[in-house]
Amino acid sequence: MTNTIKKTIAAILVLSTLLCVCACSASDDKTVRVYNWGDYIDDTVIAQFEDETGYKVIYEKFDTNETMYAKIANGNTNYDVLVPSDYMIQRLIAEDMLQKIDFANVPNFANVGDDYKGISYDPNDEYSVPYMWGTLGILYNKTMVDEEVDSWEMLWNEKYKERIFMLDSSRDSICAALSLLGYSINTTDEKELAEAKQKLIDQIPLVGGYLVDDIKDKMIGGEGALCIAWAGDAEYCMSQNKDLEYIIPKEGSNIFFDSMCIPKTAKNKAGAEAFINFMCKPEISAKNAEYIGYSTPIPAARELMGEKGQSKAAYPDVSKYELEIFSDAGDANRLYDQIWTEVLASIDN
Amino acid sequence: MEKTAGKRTVHSSQRQGAAKFLALPLIIWLAVFVIVPLFLVCCYGFTAEGADGTLHFSFENFARFTEPIYVKIMVRSLKIALISTVICLVLGYPAAYIMSRSSSKIRTLIILLILMPMWMNFMLRIHAWLTLLENGGLINTLLAAMGLEKVEFLGSEGAVVLGMVYNFLPFMIMSIYMVLLKLDNSLLEAAYDLGATPVQRFIKIIIPFSVPGILSGISMVFVPSVTTFAISQYFSNGTVRLIGDTIEKQFGAANNWNFGAAISIVVMVIVMLSMFAINKVDDGDIGERKMII
Incomplete structure (x- = not known):
């Protein structure tokens, strides 16, 4: 009697474990799995999409392109929509990890401005649809920094020791060092990269923290005087703290495009295309851009935003600056990763 | 007295059998979620990716x-x-x-x-x-x-x-x-x-x-x-x-x-x-x- 009960319990335990495993991998046509940057959407937009289309969205976030790539490249993931940046899209295409989008299902692609179509990472607009764009620059607190900020040099200024915050993102932080040294931000030259690495190691004593999304809190809270920032994050911080200002350094910087694409491993291509199409609606894109601070590639959306659509930080006159787009470093990717690992490892308090 | 002792033996061996059976899920659990991952960690640790993308045995990570x-x-x-x-x-x-x-x-x-x-x-x-x-x-x-x-x-x-x-x-x-x-x-x-x-x-x-x-x-x-x-x-x-x-x-x-x-x-x-x-x-x-x- 007791034996039977025990056996039954044991059997149930085993079965439920197995069921758990099965249930987790189950998916249906009504689910869209989206893998996007953290703090990169107005959550109400997701609910709106679910209401209008009947799809259910499973939404996950990453903090850097590299983290996303590591997960996609190694794991058995089944995301339907990814939102990587330009150079990462180029890499994913080169490594045959993306599938072509059926643009017949994305009629709203017509809303995207011509400036944001046919860019080098996806020259024929086959794999990606722009979600947001922006520049990389310096966000600083006017009450703490009384001199003119126009150069990357400011992030190496001893006066602001431990009040400088850097992005824990390899390409972006290395970009600042490369620009300052006068090298291309896409260099694969080992000597130039070694110099950039040394520059970043020299900077360590001045840096108050290496963070990603948490930098925003530090700047809004007045803890940081200067930081390297994406324009959209800067725009958001400036809306929360009026003492903050954003500039693009004179040495030049990076312009980036975060675009939606569909990985080869997607389970629900139709759902993914519906999601992408929805995000290209002017009113939706405007809602997102207003909420997150990044720049919409959809002119009609920008018009809907009124004053916010005219912000100098989010919509600079790009012809005035030396802006370069990141390209996939190819074989040098390992070098970039290694440099960043070693810079972080050299931090010695 | 003897009878009781005999009964007890049967009982405890039965119990042991049940215990073994009940331990099975744990053993499977440990095998799948402890031993296999540990083995994989070792596989990764002792290999390195060559220039052509293939894996080979190596101590270079430890170096x-x-x-x-x-x-x-x-x-x-x-x-x-x-x-x-x-x-x-x-x-x-x-x-x-x-x-x-x-x-x-x-x-x-x-x-x-x-x-x-x-x-x-x-x-x-x-x-x-x-x-x-x-x-x-x-x-x-x-x-x-x-x-x-x-x-x-x-x-x-x-x-x-x-x-x-x-x-x-x-x-x-x-x-x-x-x-x-x-x-x-x-x-x-x-x-x-x-x-x-x-x-x-x-x-x-x-x-x-x-x-x-x-x-x-x-x-x-x-x-x-x-x-x-x-x-x-x-x-x-x-x-x-x-x-x-x-x-x-x-x-x-x-x-x-x-x-x-x-x-x-x-x-x-x-x-x-x-x-x-x-x-x-x-x-x-x-x-x-x-x-x-």
Whole structure:
């Protein structure tokens, strides 16, 4: 009697474990799995999409392109929509990890401005649809920094020791060092990269923290005087703290495009295309851009935003600056990763 | 009499059979989720990707770990873990002792207070601390309101130690408390009768008796302290890099699983060796109980 009960319990335990495993991998046509940057959407937009289309969205976030790539490249993931940046899209295409989008299902692609179509990472607009764009620059607190900020040099200024915050993102932080040294931000030259690495190691004593999304809190809270920032994050911080200002350094910087694409491993291509199409609606894109601070590639959306659509930080006159787009470093990717690992490892308090 | 004995034998063998059967899920669980992953970690650690993208057997990941920057991180991690463990012991022992000596009502209350925070999510607790300690946080706002200078709490090794002590102290207290609870009062009474002073009783009876608790407390605090990454990342704004952070980076942004796995193996060996050293202290007549790593 007791034996039977025990056996039954044991059997149930085993079965439920197995069921758990099965249930987790189950998916249906009504689910869209989206893998996007953290703090990169107005959550109400997701609910709106679910209401209008009947799809259910499973939404996950990453903090850097590299983290996303590591997960996609190694794991058995089944995301339907990814939102990587330009150079990462180029890499994913080169490594045959993306599938072509059926643009017949994305009629709203017509809303995207011509400036944001046919860019080098996806020259024929086959794999990606722009979600947001922006520049990389310096966000600083006017009450703490009384001199003119126009150069990357400011992030190496001893006066602001431990009040400088850097992005824990390899390409972006290395970009600042490369620009300052006068090298291309896409260099694969080992000597130039070694110099950039040394520059970043020299900077360590001045840096108050290496963070990603948490930098925003530090700047809004007045803890940081200067930081390297994406324009959209800067725009958001400036809306929360009026003492903050954003500039693009004179040495030049990076312009980036975060675009939606569909990985080869997607389970629900139709759902993914519906999601992408929805995000290209002017009113939706405007809602997102207003909420997150990044720049919409959809002119009609920008018009809907009124004053916010005219912000100098989010919509600079790009012809005035030396802006370069990141390209996939190819074989040098390992070098970039290694440099960043070693810079972080050299931090010695 | 004989009949009963026979019956008992049958009964216990039946029980053993059932026990074996019941252990099966655990064995499967361990095999799938402990042994296989461990094997995979070794596979990654001892291989490296060649120029053509193929994997080959190699020690190069371990060789890379011997570079000074990584050795330094390892030493720093061990140092911070050691400091945290000592502080936990110094704070935890008296707490455990007082608890074991108090009335059951007070005891229940103290246990509740110690354990209650642990019912909350770990990340939530870390963020609560940040809200307190940040430059614009509660404590500093209060200090500023009182006209005092702000204190920089976060961003140093001290802050990381604070985070670790806060998070792991309950493990130390509970380990020691569980042992002290079993201390037979008659032992102390006997010592008293034989003229032992309170200090003598503490040193000669209570401390030796609690050694197993101290040792298990040490391993409960030391092991997670060596390998944590969330605490160091948040309490230092990413400026105190520990070995856990380095491993996490290799499996994330740096995308070098082979190197990450190699570091994990080295850390595992170091932790095992230190646990082995601690166990050595534990043998002899006091330690009937073997340590659980």
